[in-house]
Amino acid sequence: MILHDLISLDVLRVIWWVLLGVLLIGFAVMDGFDLGAATLLPFVAKTDAERRVVINTVGPVWEGNQVWLILGGGAIFAAWPPLYAVSFSGFYLAIFAILAALILRPVGFKYRSKRESVRWRRNWDWALFIGGAVPALIFGVACGNVLQGVPFQLNDMLMPMYPGPFWWKFLALLNPFGIMGGVVSLAMLITLGAAWISLKTEGEVQKRAQAVGTVSGIVTIVAYILAGVWMAYGIEAYQIVSVVPANGPSNPLMTEVVRGGSWMDSYAARPWIWIAPILGIVGLGLAVLGLRAGREGSTMIFAQLGIFGVISSVGLPMFPFILPSSIQPNASLTVWGASSSQLTLFVMLVCALIFVPIILAYTAWVYKVLWGKVTVAEVTEKHHYY
Amino acid sequence: MDFGIVELSRLQFAMTAMYHFLFVPLTLGLAVIVAIMETVYVMTGRPMWRQMTKFWASLFGINFVLGVATGLTMEFQFGMNWSYYSHYVGDIFGAPLAIEGLMAFFLEATFVGLMFFGWDKLSRVKHLIVTWLVAIGTNFSALWILIANGWMQNPVGARFDPASMRMEMTSFFDVLFNPVAQSKFVHTVSAGYVTAAIFVLGVSAWFLLKGRHIELARRSIAVAASFGLASAFSVVLLGDESGYEAGLNQRMKLAAIEAMWETEPAPASFTAFGIPDQQARETKYAIHIPYAMGLIGTRSLDQQIPGINDLVAEGEGRIRSGLIAYDALMQIRASHGDVAPEVTAAFEEHSADLGYSFLLKRYLDDPRLATEEQIVQASWDTVPQVFPLFWAFRIMVGLGFAFIAVLGYFFVVTNFKGMNYPRWALRTAVIIIPAPWIAAEMGWFVAEFGRQPWTVDGILPTALSVSHLSVADLLITLVIFVALYTVLFIIEMGLMLKYIRKGPQDDVAETEEWMARHNARLSGQSPNIQPAE
Numbered sequence: 001m002i003l004h005d006l007i008s009l010d011v012l013r014v015i016w017w018v019l020l021g022v023l024l025i026g027f028a029v030m031d032g033f034d035l036g037a038a039t040l041l042p043f044v045a046k047t048d049a050e051r052r053v054v055i056n057t058v059g060p061v062w063e064g065n066q067v068w069l070i071l072g073g074g075a076i077f078a079a080w081p082p083l084y085a086v087s088f089s090g091f092y093l094a095i096f097a098i099l100a101a102l103i104l105r106p107v108g109f110k111y112r113s114k115r116e117s118v119r120w121r122r123n124w125d126w127a128l129f130i131g132g133a134v135p136a137l138i139f140g141v142a143c144g145n146v147l148q149g150v151p152f153q154l155n156d157m158l159m160p161m162y163p164g165p166f167w168w169k170f171l172a173l174l175n176p177f178g179i180m181g182g183v184v185s186l187a188m189l190i191t192l193g194a195a196w197i198s199l200k201t202e203g204e205v206q207k208r209a210q211a212v213g214t215v216s217g218i219v220t221i222v223a224y225i226l227a228g229v230w231m232a233y234g235i236e237a238y239q240i241v242s243v244v245p246a247n248g249p250s251n252p253l254m255t256e257v258v259r260g261g262s263w264m265d266s267y268a269a270r271p272w273i274w275i276a277p278i279l280g281i282v283g284l285g286l287a288v289l290g291l292r293a294g295r296e297g298s299t300m301i302f303a304q305l306g307i308f309g310v311i312s313s314v315g316l317p318m319f320p321f322i323l324p325s326s327i328q329p330n331a332s333l334t335v336w337g338a339s340s341s342q343l344t345l346f347v348m349l350v351c352a353l354i355f356v357p358i359i360l361a362y363t364a365w366v367y368k369v370l371w372g373k374v375t376v377a378e379v380t381e382k383h384h385y386y
Numbered sequence: 387m388d389f390g391i392v393e394l395s396r397l398q399f400a401m402t403a404m405y406h407f408l409f410v411p412l413t414l415g416l417a418v419i420v421a422i423m424e425t426v427y428v429m430t431g432r433p434m435w436r437q438m439t440k441f442w443a444s445l446f447g448i449n450f451v452l453g454v455a456t457g458l459t460m461e462f463q464f465g466m467n468w469s470y471y472s473h474y475v476g477d478i479f480g481a482p483l484a485i486e487g488l489m490a491f492f493l494e495a496t497f498v499g500l501m502f503f504g505w506d507k508l509s510r511v512k513h514l515i516v517t518w519l520v521a522i523g524t525n526f527s528a529l530w531i532l533i534a535n536g537w538m539q540n541p542v543g544a545r546f547d548p549a550s551m552r553m554e555m556t557s558f559f560d561v562l563f564n565p566v567a568q569s570k571f572v573h574t575v576s577a578g579y580v581t582a583a584i585f586v587l588g589v590s591a592w593f594l595l596k597g598r599h600i601e602l603a604r605r606s607i608a609v610a611a612s613f614g615l616a617s618a619f620s621v622v623l624l625g626d627e628s629g630y631e632a633g634l635n636q637r638m639k640l641a642a643i644e645a646m647w648e649t650e651p652a653p654a655s656f657t658a659f660g661i662p663d664q665q666a667r668e669t670k671y672a673i674h675i676p677y678a679m680g681l682i683g684t685r686s687l688d689q690q691i692p693g694i695n696d697l698v699a700e701g702e703g704r705i706r707s708g709l710i711a712y713d714a715l716m717q718i719r720a721s722h723g724d725v726a727p728e729v730t731a732a733f734e735e736h737s738a739d740l741g742y743s744f745l746l747k748r749y750l751d752d753p754r755l756a757t758e759e760q761i762v763q764a765s766w767d768t769v770p771q772v773f774p775l776f777w778a779f780r781i782m783v784g785l786g787f788a789f790i791a792v793l794g795y796f797f798v799v800t801n802f803k804g805m806n807y808p809r810w811a812l813r814t815a816v817i818i819i820p821a822p823w824i825a826a827e828m829g830w831f832v833a834e835f836g837r838q839p840w841t842v843d844g845i846l847p848t849a850l851s852v853s854h855l856s857v858a859d860l861l862i863t864l865v866i867f868v869a870l871y872t873v874l875f876i877i878e879m880g881l882m883l884k885y886i887r888k889g890p891q892d893d894v895a896e897t898e899e900w901m902a903r904h905n906a907r908l909s910g911q912s913p914n915i916q917p918a919e
Contacts (some may be wrong), residue, residue: 022523032693043490044524055818056834059499059503060499060500060502060503060504061496061499062499063454063495063496063498063499064492064495064496064497064499066454066458066495067487067491067492067495067496070457070458070461070487070491071484071488071491071492072463073461073462074480074483074484074485074486074487076465076480076483076484077464077465077472077476077479077480077483077484078480078481078484079480079484079550080475081473081480082473082476083475084464084465084472084476084480085464085465085469085472085476085853087438088462088464088465088469088852089465089466089469089854089855090471092466092853092855092859092863093862093863094861095462095465096465096466096862096863096866100866100870102455102458103455103456103459103870103874105455106452106454106455107451107452107455107877107878109451110447110448110451110727111448111451111881112878113472114419114448114881114884114885115489115881115884118641130880142489156719157470157471157551158472158473158551158552159473159551159854160469160470160473160853160854161854162854162858164857165856166855166856166858166859167858197505199631228474229719233887234561248549249547249549249550250550250552251549251550251551269717297715316890340476340477340480340481340554340555341477341547341550341554341555343554343555343556344477344478344480344481344554344555344558345560347481347555347558348485351484351485351488351489352488355488355489355492355727356488359488359492362493362496362497363492363496366496366497366499369500369504369507369508370499370500370507371526382506383891384440384444384502384505384892385503
């Protein structure tokens with residue numbers, strides 16, 4: 001008997017679909033607060049010392065958090081190669097904008113305080129703002145577009161193609177529903193960043209973060225509900241109309257797909273997934289109340305739970321679709337047609353089962369060591385601080 | 387396929403990968419050197435070693451962030467610019483990349499923050515463990531990326547699946563224990579250690595020339611010279627192993643590096659100098675060293691190393707075989723599962739050469755319609771550009787031996803000549819600081835340019851691997867990359883020089899006080915009044 005036959009292909013595919021969600025949510029709840037805090041940097045912190053306080057709240061941890069994104073990329077490559085191939089090249093300029101923004105971030109954190117010049121530091125503050133806000137916005141825009149379907153084709157060699165001029169492919173992403181997704185995402189991560197700053201700082205900076213976070217939290221909830229209603233009544237969904245080859249070869253062209261209905265049909269068919277949007281709204285609502293009441297630790301947890309709910313509410317109703325094609329629905333990438341082989345999925349699952357608990361354990365230890373507020377006194381006294 | 391897109395995609399990948407590798411080797415080596423220094427500190431409790439640890443770690447940090455920033459580009463770029471490659475081999479190539487994230491990136495990235503912020507939050511031993519975990523993490527990441535890269539050079543443990551139109555993994559262990567990957571890993575990390583050793587040596591030599599931080603510089607040289615010398619031997623040894631593996635698995639690359647047009651009677655000679663001429667298919671002004679190549683490439687006196695012309699003829703045969711596989715594949719795909727057994731048999735027999743038929747896609751959509759001239763032309767496409775490979779390889783090897791000489795000299799003077807370094811030697815150490823980077827980039831150039839025209843050797847041609855983007859897409863990203871990377875490079879160099887000039891900033895008073903006591907004790911003055919360390 002060969003070991004990897006222990007788990008059948010369809011089960012492995014569903015497991016990796018769940019893990020894909022876990023990685024994206026892991027990125028959003030972990031690196032999300034770094035992105036939010038960097039976005040808030042120029043607004044909640046006025047003086048140089050205050051800005052250094054905000055930077056040093058994320059300084060020692062953002063690098064580890066960003067690995068959730070890198071691992072997300074690697075895991076999509078390994079477990080969902082067609083998804084990696086189509087999404088990264090199909091959203092080419094948008095992904096590039098994320099990349100360019102994220103490149104500024106490590107450098108900004110590390111180099112900003114290495115020179116005294118006011119102009120040098122101010123420039124890096126804005127670089128950090130871009131490094132936080134641009135990815136937060138574009139990830140949401142991408143989600144909004146995934147729900148509508150993306151204009152890609154697969155030829156008979158399964159080569160991804162994207163008709164149309166390059167500028168149109170980029171601008172077409174910025175459709176109203178896509179922008180709505182961007183607003184939800186940006187406001188949501190700002191709220192999370194505010195919760196983090198509120199947890200890790202004190203005094204004026206903390207007060208400003210709580211004020212901004214309250215507003216952005218309310219904006220998130222309102223925009224999220226509006227987007228939900230819009231999705232229910234204005235966005236066409238996709239359906240598989242042929243036999244589902246759950247254990248078939250990973251070839252997206254083997255299923256027949258049509259546009260029609262609404263993603264809300266999934267809520268009717270599987271009512272338990274209502275948990276996701278409810279968790280999203282309740283979590284974010286409690287986070288807003290927590291920010292207003294000045295509660296610190298629990299606010300962070302509620303905001304993270306809210307984000308968990310919001311992202312799940314995008315992925316769950318789409319099942320088994322991962323990336324529908326708006327111009328060649330049969331090419332849509334689904335859980336059944338876009339995965340790796342059984343062996344690769346199995347090997348990767350074993351690796352994930354070994355390493356993820358270890359990662360969570362040492363990450364928790366690092367946060368424990370760094371527990372506590374970052375203060376103005378601290379950042380001005382110790383020169384190894386950023 | 388628009389050839390401009392292929393060339394631009396290659397240019398972009400080459401540029402971003404080589405730029406990334408400006409920071410990687412120093413990260414790999416300096417992490418270990420810093421960890422060694424901190425180990426000495428924890429074992430002896432001497433403040434001087436803590437100061438050394440913090441000083442070199444601060445330079446490590448400036449370098450490390452750009453490695454992180456530019457590494458992100460690498461992780462995304464396969465999907466962005468090489469989408470057909472990603473689809474075609476993602477089942478195999480993606481796995482080591484994902485494991486790299488799980489096993490290596492999380493480790494180094496999670497602990498690197500504590501390495502800088504944890505000095506007064508952790509005990510000595512705990513901080514030492516954190517530093518070692520960062521060093522281990524960076525080295526693990528090299529392991530996994532070289533397993534991925536090794537598979538592109540020597541694609542083992544995989545087969546083509548007609549139903550999913552891609553390569554699928556058949557043995558994870560074959561991919562993991564790919565001999566090419568293993569020798570490349572040790573070769574690459576050792577090269578990183580040498581880079582860091584030369585860097586530490588050069589900066590310390592500069593301090594000595596300026597008469598500053600003498601104690602710190604001498605101890606740093608002691609670490610760098612011994613660590614670097616051992617690593618430099620390892621680089622050459624494993625480089626030789628890589629050459630041997632290439633002789634087994636990538637014979638065309640080896641023949642191109644050696645500009646060996648004709649198969650010579652065994653054992654072949656090594657061409658120490660020459661001007662390869664691709665058009666005339668000969669090497670002018672060649673100076674041969676008899677036997678050397680046969681010994682390195684086959685480790686025998688009687689096995690032949692095939693020359694380029696013979697390999698091209700062999701490639702032509704594989705293209706014809708690949709065309710049979712291609713034709714069978716098209717029939718299998720058209721039949722929707724109901725296919726004659728002889729077609730399946732023909733596919734199985736020739737599927738190893740399927741990739742060779744794809745070489746014709748550069749000339750026409752359906753390779754089966756290729757003319758004789760196009761087949762011959764495609765067989766010559768299997769020859770990479772010989773001149774740059776020939777010379778890049780020789781520059782790399784020459785520098786490798788130069789590092790052994792320099793590090794060996796400093797090792798001897800450090801251990802047997804009482805650390806009396808002559809000024810000319812110190813100046814040499816400063817001047818050669820950039821040389822390891824040149825050697826490392828040359829090495830990657832030989833490995834990857836020598837792999838052409840393939841992304842995965844014998845499986846998938848480069849021209850087929852790219853994304854169907856527009857030239858405008860690629861130009862926009864290329865221009866912004868160049869601008870962004872240039873600015874970041876200038877900023878990084880500026881900060882690096884600034885912090886080298888500033889010298890050690892931490893624990894200055896404590897270290898000076900200890901140094902004074904230490905020197906007093908060494909010269910035998912009143913040892914009894916000093917408190918224990």
